[in-house]
Every structure is written in structure tokens, then in C-alpha cells.
Amino acid sequence: MGILNVTPDSFSDGGQFEDVDGAVARGLQMVREGAAIVDVGGESTRPGAEGVSADEELRRVLPVVERLHAQSEAYISIDTMKAAVAARAVAAGATVVNDVSALRHDPQMLDVVATSGCACCLMHMRGVPRTMQDAPRYADVVGEVAAFLEKRLAHITGYGVREEQVLLDPGIGFGKTVEHNLLLLNGLDKIAALGRPVVLGTSRKRFLGALLNGAGVAERTTATAATTVLGALAGAAVFRVHDVRANHEALRVALAVMHPEAAATGAIRDV
Template identity: 50%
Template structure:
């Protein structure tokens, strides 16, 4: 039976002797939760985990897309689409998109994720030519004026190719490199860092009736398999972000189960991205219908993720998240 090891992260100023750094970052752990399918969890001293598991949980993640994974990073969202769930139509004009990138960079975003195809529940397919037309000119214009790294949010190799030619650095695939068989080999050939996300089903149907045997372990197994595939192509493990895909083929219960034990994904040996900003489950829990009004809940979830060692926060509300993160870090450390 497969055994999973989850570091139980701590950020308390009082750290016991013998505690381990979590992923070379700001959190530490002295205990590990042992998980097995169909069995009750067990908590053991961290030193009793297998040598391989302990190495994966503790190894520093280094630098990805020019960003130091030893400190939390804020990824600003820019959807150049007419129909994204939160900001559709706001920034799909080139001038508005360029101005928004500059604004987010000034607010503290250390990388910008640009997407030309909505992946909201029920969204339809966008043709490759249209997606390129939406994204590549914006990326070229932005990178001509700014040094902030750009991530291309796409499932399609031709779109990624044009985006990297225009100046993008990171490829972020919400299908986890399962939709276009040419995308992962292209990323490896280009030497581009990637983000591999879990999603159950296509955006058009993913929320119809998502089901899992064990959502936490099912998502982990998928990401483990995809990380193995990507590394087999030559993409280094430390250049692969993993994203559990909050809201992508998940119910409220599924999302909360993943968020409660996010630190399990450190056992993949990769940095973690959390993208929960303004999502429906936040509106459900807070009784907030309009996505634009979900900033406080989004910030709360982001900070909970950072407390579990999440390295990259993908957010709409950059200024608010950055301010909250700055204060969280100062209070946690007891110093500025």
C-alpha cells in the first residue's frame, strides 16, 4: 500500500531543536502526517519519515522564472478575454492590458500570468489563432517596457510558442499537460519552467459532477505522474510548479480538503502554486455573490496557503494581497 508523507508546517517564532526547514523556505516542521488510502492518518516525528520523503520535503526549491522560491511570490492575473469569471472584458484591449500589468507590478506582483482563453466553469473553446491574437501582442508590448516575468496561461503548444517568442518565461497549463501532446515536449525543448495543474474534466463540463475516491491523494497521484513525465522530458524538478487546481472539477468539500492539507504537495519536491483568488467557494462560504467583492476571503485563503509553505500566490487583488503578506511576514518573524 502506498504511503504519503505530509509535513505539518509551523511558522511559530519558537522553533524546537532538530526541526527541519520546509522546502528551504520560511516554514519548519518537526512532525509528519502519514496518510494511506482507507486508513486513519498517523502522526510521527519528522525524522522517522523515509530518507527520500524527507529529502523531497526539505530540499530548497531554488529559483524559478527568476523568482526566489525561498520567499512567497505574488503572481498577478491578467485575463485578456471577454468572458473570464471575474475580470472578463476589463483588460482585453491592449492599452488596458499594458496599463494593468504596470499597475500590478507597482503593487508588488513579481510575475504576471496572461491568459487568452477563459477557464471558468462552462467556458467554451477558443481557436488557436484567436488565442494567439489576444496574448502575443500584449506580451510583446509588456516585455518591451517592463522586466517583470510573464507567464502564459494556455493549454496549446502554438500559443505557448508565440508567447515565448514575444517574451514570456513560464508556461502555465491548467490541463496539467494532458490537452495538447506537443506542449510538454515544446517546453522541454525551449528550456521553459512550467506550472502543472490538476483539473478533472474540461472547463465546459468540469463542475457537472466531480467525484474522487480521495481528493487529496487522487490529486497528488496525478501531479506525481505528471511531474514524472515532465522530468523524463528533461525539465528539472525545481523548474516545475505544481498547482492542485482549486475550483477545477472540485466541489466545496473537495476544495476545503485540499486547502487543509496543501503541505502534502511539498512531498513532490516542487514549489507549489495556489490559485484560489475570488473563486466560487469563497463566495459560497462568505455569502458573496459578486466575484469582485471576494477580496477579503481571497486574501485569507492566500495567507493560509503561505502558512503551509506555498511559494506562489496567483491573485487578482495584488495590492491587498501584497500588503497582507508583508504584515503576515513581519508579525510571524517578529521583525521587519
């Protein structure tokens, strides 16, 4: 899953792809590099981020979704907490709603997902983006995140969303300390045990910089690829990344080692 932020203030690539032509070109490049999904976001969810209106978010994302849908066979994901944005994006060709609030922020989001039949990603986040990193605490971060996701899955399937529509994301970096993030990566198999595809989003995140003696955002690609390999070994299915080529290549090698018979027949070539 390639990350395409059309925002001025995202933590890693804010302001790089604000114009539609540049954003579409970047999305198509990620598809060529191996992305099966392009995740388009028009509102930053970095720590401390302020929200934007639905109208502004739509102004940013809708032309990009429309053109990517017309020019590519990749799946298009819309990264939003707003039902109005999700509904318009799905109508324009998006087939995945990636909601960092796990469909809790907007009461109408559940209806959008249930009636459209699109896939949705439920993510764990403590608090909201503006305050989520204010001294987060857990007694058992892996157990609490797994329990939250299991509860949300049961809740939304009780309101008409089919279980097969749902992906789960433990929310690395969303209301977690460095230690919490490492514990979640170490216990990722517990999230996979819930029986739905797991989305792993570690790309360029601050905890990687902390582990690398303060490495800057642009210096975290190799570390991100390491977590992609570890995630694959633990059962994750979707890897949300900025640097598609590096992570795609790391994933192909990991899968070849995990499934050598398939690799020998070339079955992993198009992963």
C-alpha cells in the same frame, strides 16, 4: 502572480482588458502593486467555458506579452493549453507556461517546455473546463491530487523537462466542490511535500462566495487574502490573484510573523 485575462468571458474580469493598451496598463499596475509574475491568458477556463482557436488566442495575448516584456522586469507567464500559443509567447518574452491541463491537452506542449527551458505550472483538473464541475467525486481529494501531480512531474521529467522548471498547482475550483476546495487548502502541505513550488489560485472563486453567503465576485477580496495567508503557512510559494495589492500586503504580514528575525532586518520588505 497577477492575473491578466484578455478575454471577453472570464468569470471575474472578462471583457475588462480586451484592448492592448488597457491590458498592458493593468499589467504594469499589478507589477507596481507587488506582482513578480504577470499571468496573461487569452482563453477563459471558467466552468462551462468554450475553447477558442490558437489564432484568436494569439491575437489576444501576443501584443500584450511583447509590450509587458519590453516595459517591465517582471516575469511573464502565458496561461494556455496550446503549444503554438506557448511557443510564440515564449519567443516574445514569456518565461512561464501555465497549463491548466498539466501539459496533457496538446502533445506538443511538452516539447515547447523541454526545448525552451521555460518554467511550467502543472495543474490538477478533473475533466475539461466545459464539464469539470459536473458532479466531481473523489474518495480522497488531497491524496488523489497529490498523486496526480507527482505522476505528472515524473512523466515530464522523463521527457527532458528539468525538475527545477516545474511548479505545481492543486487546481482549486477546477473540478472540485466547495468541500473539496476546503480539504485541499487544509491539506496543502501534502502538495508542498512533493518538493516543488506550489501555486495557489483561489482568487475570487465561487467557493469563497458560497462561504460568504453568496457574496459577489467583487466582494471576495478579503476572503482571497485569507486563503493567501493560509497558503503561505502551509508552504505555498506563488499566489495567483486579481487583487495584487491586498494579497501582497497580507502575504508580507504573514511572512513577517513566520520569519520575525528577517522582518526585523527589513529582508521581507521587497517580497
